[in-house]
Amino acid sequence: MNDWHSWLFWPNNVALSLLALFMLLTLFLYAARRQIHGVIHSLCYLVASSLRFAARWLFSAANTLRERNRTVLLAHGETEATAQIEREFERVTSIIRKDLQEYPALQRKLREEITRIEEDFRRCGEVPPPPPEWVSALESVAQIKSGGDIPRKLLEDINKSIQKIHDKTVTEFRRSYEDRHKILKGMLPTWRSVAQAMEQIDKKMVSLQDNGKRIDDHMAKYEAMRAKDDKAEHMLTVSGFVQLGISSLVMVIAMGGAFINYKLIALPMSEMVGASDYITNNLKTSDVAALVIILMEASMGLFLLESLRITGLFPRIASMDDRMRRRLMLVSLVFLVILAGIESSLALMRDMLIADKAALMRDLASAAPAAAEGGLLTHIPMAGQMIMGFVLPFALAFVAIPLETVVYSLRTVIGALLVLLLRGLGFVLRFIGVGFKRIAKVLEMTYDICIVIPLLVERIVGASGGSAPGRLRQQKSGSTS
Amino acid sequence: MKKHILAALSILGLLSAGGCGDTHMHSQAVYMLVDTSGTYAKQVSKAVKIVNYLLATLNPGDSLAVAKVESRSFTEKDIVDKVTFDKRPSRATEQKRAFKARIEAFAQGARGSAHTDITGGLIQGAEYLNETKAGIKTIVIFSDMEEDLDKGAVRDFPIHLDGIRIVALNVTKLGSDNADPRKYLDRLAHWKARVKKAGASEWVMVNDLENNMEAILGGH
Numbered sequence: 001m002n003d004w005h006s007w008l009f010w011p012n013n014v015a016l017s018l019l020a021l022f023m024l025l026t027l028f029l030y031a032a033r034r035q036i037h038g039v040i041h042s043l044c045y046l047v048a049s050s051l052r053f054a055a056r057w058l059f060s061a062a063n064t065l066r067e068r069n070r071t072v073l074l075a076h077g078e079t080e081a082t083a084q085i086e087r088e089f090e091r092v093t094s095i096i097r098k099d100l101q102e103y104p105a106l107q108r109k110l111r112e113e114i115t116r117i118e119e120d121f122r123r124c125g126e127v128p129p130p131p132p133e134w135v136s137a138l139e140s141v142a143q144i145k146s147g148g149d150i151p152r153k154l155l156e157d158i159n160k161s162i163q164k165i166h167d168k169t170v171t172e173f174r175r176s177y178e179d180r181h182k183i184l185k186g187m188l189p190t191w192r193s194v195a196q197a198m199e200q201i202d203k204k205m206v207s208l209q210d211n212g213k214r215i216d217d218h219m220a221k222y223e224a225m226r227a228k229d230d231k232a233e234h235m236l237t238v239s240g241f242v243q244l245g246i247s248s249l250v251m252v253i254a255m256g257g258a259f260i261n262y263k264l265i266a267l268p269m270s271e272m273v274g275a276s277d278y279i280t281n282n283l284k285t286s287d288v289a290a291l292v293i294i295l296m297e298a299s300m301g302l303f304l305l306e307s308l309r310i311t312g313l314f315p316r317i318a319s320m321d322d323r324m325r326r327r328l329m330l331v332s333l334v335f336l337v338i339l340a341g342i343e344s345s346l347a348l349m350r351d352m353l354i355a356d357k358a359a360l361m362r363d364l365a366s367a368a369p370a371a372a373e374g375g376l377l378t379h380i381p382m383a384g385q386m387i388m389g390f391v392l393p394f395a396l397a398f399v400a401i402p403l404e405t406v407v408y409s410l411r412t413v414i415g416a417l418l419v420l421l422l423r424g425l426g427f428v429l430r431f432i433g434v435g436f437k438r439i440a441k442v443l444e445m446t447y448d449i450c451i452v453i454p455l456l457v458e459r460i461v462g463a464s465g466g467s468a469p470g471r472l473r474q475q476k477s478g479s480t481s
Numbered sequence: 482m483k484k485h486i487l488a489a490l491s492i493l494g495l496l497s498a499g500g501c502g503d504t505h506m507h508s509q510a511v512y513m514l515v516d517t518s519g520t521y522a523k524q525v526s527k528a529v530k531i532v533n534y535l536l537a538t539l540n541p542g543d544s545l546a547v548a549k550v551e552s553r554s555f556t557e558k559d560i561v562d563k564v565t566f567d568k569r570p571s572r573a574t575e576q577k578r579a580f581k582a583r584i585e586a587f588a589q590g591a592r593g594s595a596h597t598d599i600t601g602g603l604i605q606g607a608e609y610l611n612e613t614k615a616g617i618k619t620i621v622i623f624s625d626m627e628e629d630l631d632k633g634a635v636r637d638f639p640i641h642l643d644g645i646r647i648v649a650l651n652v653t654k655l656g657s658d659n660a661d662p663r664k665y666l667d668r669l670a671h672w673k674a675r676v677k678k679a680g681a682s683e684w685v686m687v688n689d690l691e692n693n694m695e696a697i698l699g700g701h
Contacts, residue, residue: 267570270541270568270569270570271569271570271571274541274542274568274569275540275541275542275568275569275570275573276507276508276540276541276542276543276568277542277568278506278507281506352571353570353571356571356574357570357574360536360537360574360577360578361537363578363581364533364534364536364537364577364581365533365537
């Protein structure tokens with residue numbers, strides 16, 4: 001209280017003292033107006049420029065990061081497209097090797113069958129009936145000028161022979177037609193065979209055409225990537241997000257499986273490494289051991305899929321020679337089978353331990369003994385646990401595929417999100433910077449409100465042709481604002 | 482390369498050493514004093530139930546001892562049975578079965594003693610618990626908490642129960658308590674003050690054995 005009173009000129013008259021203080025303060029603020037305005041302006045400008053600089057840096061960093069993302073994304077996309085094109089070419093090669101390798105034989109067969117058809121066709125050509133020999137004989141008879149029985153007899157003989165020849169010719173003609181029909185009938189399977197061969201060739205050609213189309217599509221994508229097309233980049237980014245989503249979902253499901261697996265072996269592991277051993281305050285050794293077994297299974301699965309070239313996380317494995325790779329595959333598979341066997345036996349032990357503990361609990365509770373165990377019902381959960389223990393490691397092995405996708409797509413997604421974040425931050429900083437620019441004016445005006453009375457006096461004096469310094473100050477304040 | 486292998490081995494060694502050190506920190510040790518003096522000897526069947534509960538609750542690696550409170554209880558002879566459960570659950574289960582059988586045999590042949598030396602039992606219990614080096618140490622007193630010392634037994638000196646939980650179970654009211662309940666309350670207050678003064682970490686009293694068994698081990 002005393003301290004406060006010491007600021008008063010006339011402690012007995014507080015109001016007057018406060019008024020005097022206010023007047024003094026107002027005068028001081030009026031006198032220092034230009035300097036204070038300068039300080040406000042400078043400070044705001046400093047903050048605004050700093051923020052603008054930071055925003056510019058963030059935008060520049062975002063652009064650099066985007067470029068880098070783009071390079072990595074397109075490079076990865078190119079690699080993938082190359083692999084797909086290679087795979088399509090391999091398919092084409094295999095079609096050509098498998099199916100069109102037989103093409104010369106097929107062609108030969110076709111040619112032979114066509115030749116046979118031609119021959120048959122030729123053979124079945126219509127044979128004209130032999131020219132009637134009796135025509136010339138008739139002409140000779142007709143030239144005989146003297147009549148009598150001789151020509152009549154001759155004509156009768158001719159008639160008889162003509163009848164005979166006619167019958168013979170008709171019979172032969174019929175036989176030859178019959179032969180031709182037989183030949184034509186014999187041609188039917190050959191025609192069918194030719195049609196089938198042509199159909200096969202057609203199918204293979206269609207398949208080849210499809211492969212060709214697919215290669216064309218991949219090539220178009222590849223070319224777009226090579227040309228660093230924005231559309232290709234966008235497509236790859238979207239694909240990265242989708243792949244991450246799908247793979248994450250699969251990974252979550254796999255984690256659920258791993259958790260069940262863990263629950264299955266954590267208890268029996270305590271029988272192996274002790275139930276009361278702890279690695280840290282809250283981490284039981286048996287739990288860690290169970291986790292290690294599961295992680296080892298996942299690792300073995302990873303190596304197995306790597307050596308099968310299903311995944312490509314380890315370039316060293318991918319570049320191994322086939323013999324070595326096959327060995328690695330075999331070793332991984334053997335380890336996986338051993339681990340699955342261990343897990344299966346642990347599942348059995350778990351069942352036994354639980355049954356033992358349940359029996360002890362019954363004893364301790366002095367409850368009536370449980371009904372005699374046995375039968376199929378009691379064995380089903382045990383068998384189920386054992387089968388699960390054996391199968392889950394193999395199922396877990398396939399987690400390598402979504403893992404690979406997550407690893408590759410996560411980079412794209414994180415990169416894209418970082419760019420977004422940097423740009424967002426840059427925008428916010430720039431916005432605040434602009435705000436600070438504007439706020440300088442607001443602060444100056446607020447300051448002027450505090451010294452509104454002297455300013456009013458100055459304006460009145462200035463308006464009534466006041467002093468030059470007053471005008472000058474007014475001009476300056478006008479220029480500052 | 483050799484250096485790397487050595488470094489890895491030493492890290493593994495340190496980890497395993499750390500693991501061994503932590504084992505005791507998580508283990509529990511329970512020393513149960515069963516009052517067999519006078520009329521309280523009839524309550525032994527209830528004590529067996531408590532022992533069964535402890536057997537069901539304790540884990541592999543934990544320790545359990547059951548001792549009787551007699552005229553002079555500061556002796557190993559009063560320990561009915563003691564066991565430290567094996568780290569393997571299957572072996573621990575076998576040990577629990579055997580322990581249960583021995584306690585039941587004791588309960589059948591329990592005889593009442595003339596005097597009640599709770600202090601001697603507490604000192605003996607603290608000694609046993611400290612030897613186990615367990616992380617959580619508990620003395621369970623199954624008694625009416627009325628100490629009645631034998632002639633010549635000296636127990637009026639400060640005792641040490643540092644870091645030990647004391648759980649008083651089934652503290653029955655005596656005939657005189659019914660006439661003047663202050664005696665019962667004073668008796669409990671006296672023991673509470675005494676064990677707290679001796680450095681006990683906690684004083685718990687459980688009379689509702691049907692519903693409040695979890696309080697014996699403090700929810701560990």
